[in-house]
Amino acid sequence: MSVINQSAIRNNLLAGLAADDFLALEPYLKLVPLELRSHLVVTEGVIDHVWFVETGIVSVITAMPDGRQIEAGIVGYEGMVDVAVLNGVYRASLDAHVQSGGTAYRIAVNDLARVMEQRLSIRVRLALFAQTLYVQVAHTAFANATNTIEERLARWLLMANDRVSADAAVVMTHEFLSIMLGVRRSGVTVGMQALAADGAIRASRGRVAIINRERLIQISRGSYGPPETEYRRLFGGSFGRSVNGSAVERVDSSSSFA
Amino acid sequence: MSVINQSAIRNNLLAGLAADDFLALEPYLKLVPLELRSHLVVTEGVIDHVWFVETGIVSVITAMPDGRQIEAGIVGYEGMVDVAVLNGVYRASLDAHVQSGGTAYRIAVNDLARVMEQRLSIRVRLALFAQTLYVQVAHTAFANATNTIEERLARWLLMANDRVSADAAVVMTHEFLSIMLGVRRSGVTVGMQALAADGAIRASRGRVAIINRERLIQISRGSYGPPETEYRRLFGGSFGRSVNGSAVERVDSSSSFA
DNA sequence: CGGTCTTCGTTCGCTATCGGACCGACACCA
DNA sequence: TGGTGTCGGTCCGATAGCGAACGAAGACCG
Numbered sequence: 001m002s003v004i005n006q007s008a009i010r011n012n013l014l015a016g017l018a019a020d021d022f023l024a025l026e027p028y029l030k031l032v033p034l035e036l037r038s039h040l041v042v043t044e045g046v047i048d049h050v051w052f053v054e055t056g057i058v059s060v061i062t063a064m065p066d067g068r069q070i071e072a073g074i075v076g077y078e079g080m081v082d083v084a085v086l087n088g089v090y091r092a093s094l095d096a097h098v099q100s101g102g103t104a105y106r107i108a109v110n111d112l113a114r115v116m117e118q119r120l121s122i123r124v125r126l127a128l129f130a131q132t133l134y135v136q137v138a139h140t141a142f143a144n145a146t147n148t149i150e151e152r153l154a155r156w157l158l159m160a161n162d163r164v165s166a167d168a169a170v171v172m173t174h175e176f177l178s179i180m181l182g183v184r185r186s187g188v189t190v191g192m193q194a195l196a197a198d199g200a201i202r203a204s205r206g207r208v209a210i211i212n213r214e215r216l217i218q219i220s221r222g223s224y225g226p227p228e229t230e231y232r233r234l235f236g237g238s239f240g241r242s243v244n245g246s247a248v249e250r251v252d253s254s255s256s257f258a
Numbered sequence: 259m260s261v262i263n264q265s266a267i268r269n270n271l272l273a274g275l276a277a278d279d280f281l282a283l284e285p286y287l288k289l290v291p292l293e294l295r296s297h298l299v300v301t302e303g304v305i306d307h308v309w310f311v312e313t314g315i316v317s318v319i320t321a322m323p324d325g326r327q328i329e330a331g332i333v334g335y336e337g338m339v340d341v342a343v344l345n346g347v348y349r350a351s352l353d354a355h356v357q358s359g360g361t362a363y364r365i366a367v368n369d370l371a372r373v374m375e376q377r378l379s380i381r382v383r384l385a386l387f388a389q390t391l392y393v394q395v396a397h398t399a400f401a402n403a404t405n406t407i408e409e410r411l412a413r414w415l416l417m418a419n420d421r422v423s424a425d426a427a428v429v430m431t432h433e434f435l436s437i438m439l440g441v442r443r444s445g446v447t448v449g450m451q452a453l454a455a456d457g458a459i460r461a462s463r464g465r466v467a468i469i470n471r472e473r474l475i476q477i478s479r480g481s482y483g484p485p486e487t488e489y490r491r492l493f494g495g496s497f498g499r500s501v502n503g504s505a506v507e508r509v510d511s512s513s514s515f516a
Numbered sequence: 517c518g519g520t521c522t523t524c525g526t527t528c529g530c531t532a533t534c535g536g537a538c539c540g541a542c543a544c545c546a
Numbered sequence: 547t548g549g550t551g552t553c554g555g556t557c558c559g560a561t562a563g564c565g566a567a568c569g570a571a572g573a574c575c576g
Contacts, residue, residue: 060396062396062397062399062400064400064480064484065480066480068400068404068480070399070400070403070404072395072396072399072400073396083392084389084392086385087385087386087388087389087392088382088385088386088389089386089389089492091491093389093393093396093484093485093488094393094396124346127344127345127346128345128346128347130345130388130392131342131345131346131347131351133392134341134342134345134388134391134392134395135351135352137330137392137395137396137399138318138320138330138331138351138352138395139320140399141320141328141330141395141398141399141402142320142322142326142328142330142440144399144402144403145328145402145403145439145440145441146326146328146440148532148533149532149533173552173553173554174553174554175552175553175554181403182400182403182404183403183533183534184533184534184535184536185553185554186534186535186536186554186555186556186557187532187533187534188554189553189554189555189556190533190555190556192554193555203554204542205541205542205543205552205553205554206543206552206553206554222322222323222324222326226322226351227351230351233349234347406562406563407562407563431522431523431524432523432524432525433522433523433524441563441564442563442564442565442566443523443524444524444525444526444527444564444565444566445562445563445564446524447523447524447525447526448525448526448563450524451525461524462572463522463523463524463571463572463573464522464523464524464572464573
């Protein structure tokens, strides 16, 4: 069995682990594709694997039994799915759907739990991510209550842009975004036009190119930023600011867990 | 120093600890008042204490530098503030404000961390609560995006009612609620009138009596229920249902949706 | 008891967004 | 190259909620 080289890992949680911690996890990690639109976790389902995203985007979704759903958070190479297992919960209360295809290192929750039990520093690092996701979701609640569609679109595009190589366009349809934001499809169309008129984005069928991040940030009226700042504070690096993509840096994770 | 009797504790996290775990924490717990409108935690501030709520209600709030704010979650005797420390984070990204005065057992984070280090089972229990709060916040994001003011009011009143002695009225002004929900004050007035006309509540100046929980749950259109169900699943007990001999009865909220 | 402050009720015009529908444009496949 | 399905642009009337203002009723205090 070939060994995964830590230096080749894009996932920021794995890449930043101490070398011996990574080696302890490595035998259980398996690189798997993230199939577009697949459901990694479904509400009330058992969580038997955890995914460390390498490329692509996964949405954390509040899904109701009657089919209504909305995005609560978004995870890319900076994080993992599902954080519930870090809190000792193995049955899901939220969905996780792949919104942009890619790859991830997958591990069985049993294996992860066993290794974390031996190596507290792994748990420490992953818990920091759970905290950033919690903050992100709280800010989604804020944005959903106070921001216009256009502002929320700007926020979403920035967050998606943070998670793809910086020059790549974001791939998604208006229909899809309308579901994530909980608004009408044609509301998204109008909002996108406004962003395009502003020179912030350039849109074509199923594709959005971010032209001017600075402008998008202004438009988002503060709904973008704080969770990303929190992430950088806890993990260091340039997440959310990278001018040219995956500038994943590592920082020690020795903050006292206990 | 007199010893606190665990059987007299109302906080569900502390009350449910194994006896020896509780005894290990007990020397560091101090019963303190929760002063109405005090800010237990403020964004970017250091978190130096944790509160295990006995009575009263604490709101978890997304606060922006420009003063805009909104409630992301709500914590009463079933939980603690701030859960960030469970993830090893000691600088706040969210506010915690006392919305309904009461009391709490307070502990210094250093002491809590030290004891948890010795007793993993304490950490395990508290982490379960962190998970329920995360789910609650995700559902706030859902409600904020998809529900009307009236529906969100119903949700808020139910959640507040869960956290006060069952027959007590909820004490708060329209002004206050408008800030928590991020809507106009007069929007709350109109919403309250609708709920009162429905016979779900009876309102007087600064006070709301819940008359018919069942009706409120219907009105909330699913925005109330799932996080409470999750809490019961993880902790057992009757949280969110009528507790100890209240006149109010209700069925499991999830049944209205399955 | 009267003054003062807080809270609530109500109104106005205005805007964002809804729900639904229709159609044209593009993309892909045979 | 034409057919077919997806996607985006646009329009309609309807509505929830906004921002601001004003006044009345309850609560508190000297």
